Amino acid sequence: MGFAQRVGPSVDSGAPPMLRDATGVRILTLTRAAPRRKSVHSPREPMSIAEIFETLDYGPAPESAKPALSWLEEQGGSTRHFVAGEWRDPAGGEWFETTNPATNKPLARVAQGARDDVDAAVAAARAALADWQALGGHGRARYLYAVARQVQKHSRLFAVLESLDNGKPIRESRDIDIPLVARHFYHHAGWAQLMESDAELRDQVPLGVVGQIIPWNFPLLMLAWKVAPALAMGNTVVLKPAEFTSLTAVLFADVCREIGLPPGVFNLVTGDGRTGAMIVEHPGVDKIAFTGSTEVGRIIRVATAGSGKKLSLELGGKSPFVVFDDADLDSVVEGVVDAIWFNQGQVCCAGSRILAQEGIAPRLTEKLRARMETLRVGDPLDKAVDIGAIVAPVQLQQIQRLVEQGVAEGATMWQPSWSCPQEGCFFPPTLFTDVSPSSTIAQVEIFGPVVVSMTFRTPAEAVELANNTVYGLAASVWTENVNLALDIAPKILAGTVWVNSTNVFDAASGFGGYRESGYGREGGREGLWEYVKPRWEAEAAKRGEVRRDREPKAKPAKDAGRPAKGGPTLPPIDRTAKLYVGGKQARPDAGYSLSVYGPGERLVGEVGHGNRKDVRNAVEAAHKAGGWRKATGHNRAQVLFYLAENLAARTDELARRIASMTGDEVGAAREVELSIRRLYTYAAWADKWDGDVHHTPFRMVTLAMPEAIGVMGIACPDEAPLLGFVSLVAPAIAMGNAVVAIPSERWPLAATDFYQVLDTSDVPGGVVNIVTGKRDELAETLAAHDDVDSVWYFGTAEGSEMVERLSAGNMKRTWVGHGRPRDWTDTIQGEGQEFLRQATNVKNIWVPYGE
Ligand code: NAI
Ligand code: MG
Numbered sequence: 001m002g003f004a005q006r007v008g009p010s011v012d013s014g015a016p017p018m019l020r021d022a023t024g025v026r027i028l029t030l031t032r033a034a035p036r037r038k039s040v041h042s043p044r045e046p047m048s049i050a051e052i053f054e055t056l057d058y059g060p061a062p063e064s065a066k067p068a069l070s071w072l073e074e075q076g077g078s079t080r081h082f083v084a085g086e087w088r089d090p091a092g093g094e095w096f097e098t099t100n101p102a103t104n105k106p107l108a109r110v111a112q113g114a115r116d117d118v119d120a121a122v123a124a125a126r127a128a129l130a131d132w133q134a135l136g137g138h139g140r141a142r143y144l145y146a147v148a149r150q151v152q153k154h155s156r157l158f159a160v161l162e163s164l165d166n167g168k169p170i171r172e173s174r175d176i177d178i179p180l181v182a183r184h185f186y187h188h189a190g191w192a193q194l195m196e197s198d199a200e201l202r203d204q205v206p207l208g209v210v211g212q213i214i215p216w217n218f219p220l221l222m223l224a225w226k227v228a229p230a231l232a233m234g235n236t237v238v239l240k241p242a243e244f245t246s247l248t249a250v251l252f253a254d255v256c257r258e259i260g261l262p263p264g265v266f267n268l269v270t271g272d273g274r275t276g277a278m279i280v281e282h283p284g285v286d287k288i289a290f291t292g293s294t295e296v297g298r299i300i301r302v303a304t305a306g307s308g309k310k311l312s313l314e315l316g317g318k319s320p321f322v323v324f325d326d327a328d329l330d331s332v333v334e335g336v337v338d339a340i341w342f343n344q345g346q347v348c349c350a351g352s353r354i355l356a357q358e359g360i361a362p363r364l365t366e367k368l369r370a371r372m373e374t375l376r377v378g379d380p381l382d383k384a385v386d387i388g389a390i391v392a393p394v395q396l397q398q399i400q401r402l403v404e405q406g407v408a409e410g411a412t413m414w415q416p417s418w419s420c421p422q423e424g425c426f427f428p429p430t431l432f433t434d435v436s437p438s439s440t441i442a443q444v445e446i447f448g449p450v451v452v453s454m455t456f457r458t459p460a461e462a463v464e465l466a467n468n469t470v471y472g473l474a475a476s477v478w479t480e481n482v483n484l485a486l487d488i489a490p491k492i493l494a495g496t497v498w499v500n501s502t503n504v505f506d507a508a509s510g511f512g513g514y515r516e517s518g519y520g521r522e523g524g525r526e527g528l529w530e531y532v533k534p535r536w537e538a539e540a541a542k543r544g545e546v547r548r549d550r551e552p553k554a555k556p557a558k559d560a561g562r563p564a565k566g567g568p569t570l571p572p573i574d575r576t577a578k579l580y581v582g583g584k585q586a587r588p589d590a591g592y593s594l595s596v597y598g599p600g601e602r603l604v605g606e607v608g609h610g611n612r613k614d615v616r617n618a619v620e621a622a623h624k625a626g627g628w629r630k631a632t633g634h635n636r637a638q639v640l641f642y643l644a645e646n647l648a649a650r651t652d653e654l655a656r657r658i659a660s661m662t663g664d665e666v667g668a669a670r671e672v673e674l675s676i677r678r679l680y681t682y683a684a685w686a687d688k689w690d691g692d693v694h695h696t697p698f699r700m701v702t703l704a705m706p707e708a709i710g711v712m713g714i715a716c717p718d719e720a721p722l723l724g725f726v727s728l729v730a731p732a733i734a735m736g737n738a739v740v741a742i743p744s745e746r747w748p749l750a751a752t753d754f755y756q757v758l759d760t761s762d763v764p765g766g767v768v769n770i771v772t773g774k775r776d777e778l779a780e781t782l783a784a785h786d787d788v789d790s791v792w793y794f795g796t797a798e799g800s801e802m803v804e805r806l807s808a809g810n811m812k813r814t815w816v817g818h819g820r821p822r823d824w825t826d827t828i829q830g831e832g833q834e835f836l837r838q839a840t841n842v843k844n845i846w847v848p849y850g851e
Helices: 049-053 066-074 115-134 137-152 154-164 169-195 218-232 248-258 273-281 294-304 328-344 358-373 393-408 459-466 482-491 526-529 535-542 612-624 635-647 653-661 663-686 723-734 751-760 773-784 797-809 832-840
Strands: 081-083 087-090 095-100 105-111 203-206 209-215 234-240 266-267 285-293 310-314 319-323 351-357 410-416 431-435 451-456 474-476 496-500 532-534 577-580 584-586 593-596 603-608 692-694 701-706 711-715 738-742 769-772 790-793 811-817 841-846
Touching: 049 285, 081 115, 081 169, 081 248, 087 095, 095 154, 105 248, 115 209, 115 234, 115 266, 115 273, 137 154, 137 169, 137 218, 137 248, 154 169, 154 248, 154 266, 169 218, 203 535, 209 218, 209 273, 218 234, 218 248, 218 358, 218 526, 234 273, 248 266, 273 285, 273 294, 285 294, 285 526, 294 310, 319 328, 319 459, 328 351, 328 358, 328 474, 351 459, 351 474, 358 431, 358 451, 358 663, 393 410, 393 451, 451 459, 459 482, 459 811, 474 482, 482 841, 526 532, 526 701, 526 790, 532 535, 577 612, 577 751, 603 751, 612 711, 612 738, 612 769, 612 773, 635 653, 635 663, 635 723, 635 751, 635 841, 653 663, 653 751, 692 832, 711 723, 711 773, 723 738, 723 751, 738 773, 751 769, 773 790, 773 797, 790 797, 797 811, 832 841
Parallel strands: 209 234, 209 285, 234 266, 285 310, 319 351, 319 474, 351 451, 431 451, 474 496, 496 841, 711 738, 711 790, 738 769, 790 811
Antiparallel strands: 081 087, 081 266, 095 105, 203 532, 410 431, 577 584, 577 769, 593 603, 692 701, 701 841
16 A cells, blocks of 8 residues: 555556545555566667567656756746745855756756845745734635645646756656645645634634745655645745755745735745754744754754744654564555655655564565566656656765665665666665664665665564664554554554555644654644644733742742751751652652741751752653553543542642742642642543544545653742642643653742652552752753653743753753743643643554555
């Protein structure tokens, strides 16, 4: 399945094996592709009909480059930026060449964006914002619809231009890239229409000016994935395409001009990474959306840390392609073709690691080699070519280097007997066997037509191997046993899992990563959250609200030096609260404590001064609580209700404790009451935050399932010692995460009293771990920790910057408060779906149906 049918030879024989839906998007059909007989690269003599029947061979069937070349001519051989609805020469007067990788010949000169260009584009986007938002959802829907129509009208030109500039086969740009682009704009025209009435979206507002930086592998499609949702939700855009493939973005800008999109709503600045960095660092940009290498993603995470810019990153991958021994091997072979030879393997979610069950591995290898022999590498504009050109010489060299390294490390390399065209950037399909799971080629993203194959024995081993990577973008699972497939899919850490299919995309489904593959989703309802923020937040910012901590009736906690033994100078205190790790109270590693003061500088207690080691122990304990993730929503709800019940039983005690710290008796009683309610809220949600089934126009059921992120670090706000803690920890655990929480630094004693509530409520050990101490010291260790999957931080602006910056180590997800006010007592600001979205990753599982 998957795009397996795409390779059917009848594409060129007048009987397309595919159906199209109303949008022209290809729908899978049930015929299985017949492998090609022979490759096309040798120059051939014209044949008679009889001879053709005899050999069943292919002749070249080139698509004409003419419309694209005349379009380039119309541009005068050079392209310009598109700013405020007008073409703009580069401020620095600099252009660079873009080439056709199939010939290595220049196609056009592209403007290199300089700082003035970026400034002008951001200013134009800012100026256009108010009117674009005032237009309303319906007005924006009309423009997006017009874009979709226009893309379809120019689809041939777009497809040819894309293939010329990028090297991808025309069959792919024509049948996959460009139809999906139109589909994205249609789909998001719909979201624009619904924004004001949809129950979730109507409380959201646009972010503002969005900077978008895209890669070269699906140039126009990545543009559509970014631009469509951004515009639909009322943002304006500054986009930078990749330097190897800017041309279709320029044509797209022309489409925006043609349909009369208001000036400044979409701005295009071309250029290389330097121009990208200028957009990232620009203070006038409210959000960055990036697709590209993990390396640059990391740079962008660090560069935007603390800036308040929202960030979504779609990065690299090393996606497993898991084949169980009951799979239909002929389908699997076509699946591999689509997984790794689609787009020359330059696909972030390419199935680049075949994991085959031991019994069938030799047969699969044999079948694959036979199929590879029939693949055709050559002129991307030839409609009968399977594999086109690698985007640029530098990418070709990287592929060659990694393949050499694979051979040097002892793996067995296999390539078909035929040779590639000598001119241009071509590389043959390549299969590695005898690959060790820790070798370079099994771990590093090659981003070329190279697949490595490994074996496993049991399903558990398959999952372990599949997850043996820093990435988590996609996976495919091949088995005729639907029970097995749906058991394995949730266990693989990846944003997309295709069952008996691969590399299937649609606008209605979210796409995005786990772990070092980045965060945020593109497509579907889940993709819209990257382009909006809660209305209350925007309104508070407009009113210029600054954080006002609760009246500081108490002094901040102070180091108390050596603890416990009750040194003679200390006033009488009841006890030193310990840490809570793995379901047990634990002494802090260093044995130090901190004093907690109430009103009038009265000492009300002491807590352990946790350090790095304590945080690491807590993270380890959290990892051991993996069973919680597998518990049913109902089970988790029961535990949360029980927590509420046991907290209610201690209402007076906790209210007294809070009042002893804050000096506010009325507020303290209310805080306990609200905390009980909040626990009820998340008990309620635990079995109701259940995802979507997306309408993707293939014969597919696409299940969008929210999953626990894993181990989360949570730094709680100072101001609401119990409610702040409960508001953050409860949604995290309700969704199946295990937590390491840092309670209010100033008033930690309510959280430490909560140990008793946890102990009596059947919360499994390790699900909630609490480390008291200096918030930023502890948060620093959590943010830098490679085994922490997400950090929430509600302290200062500086601490928020630190958390975002350090998160780049393993690209963990973050949610920080930037030191801005949030009213924890308010049910809109202090609880709800925002918390649940932040506590989960959406995984899309595609399950095909039909014979
Ligand atoms: P890249 O990550 O450098 O380029 C992607 C985009 O980011 C381009 O538009 C580029 O101009 C821009 N960019 C580069 N440096 C930047 C910076 N400091 N700030 C802002 N923008 C910046 O990817 P590149 O160099 O083209 O390819 C290198 C490797 O990255 C590939 O071999 C492949 O492994 C991986 N890659 C992954 C992609 C994916 O979709 N996951 C897409 C492209 C590349
Ligand atoms: Mg090019």
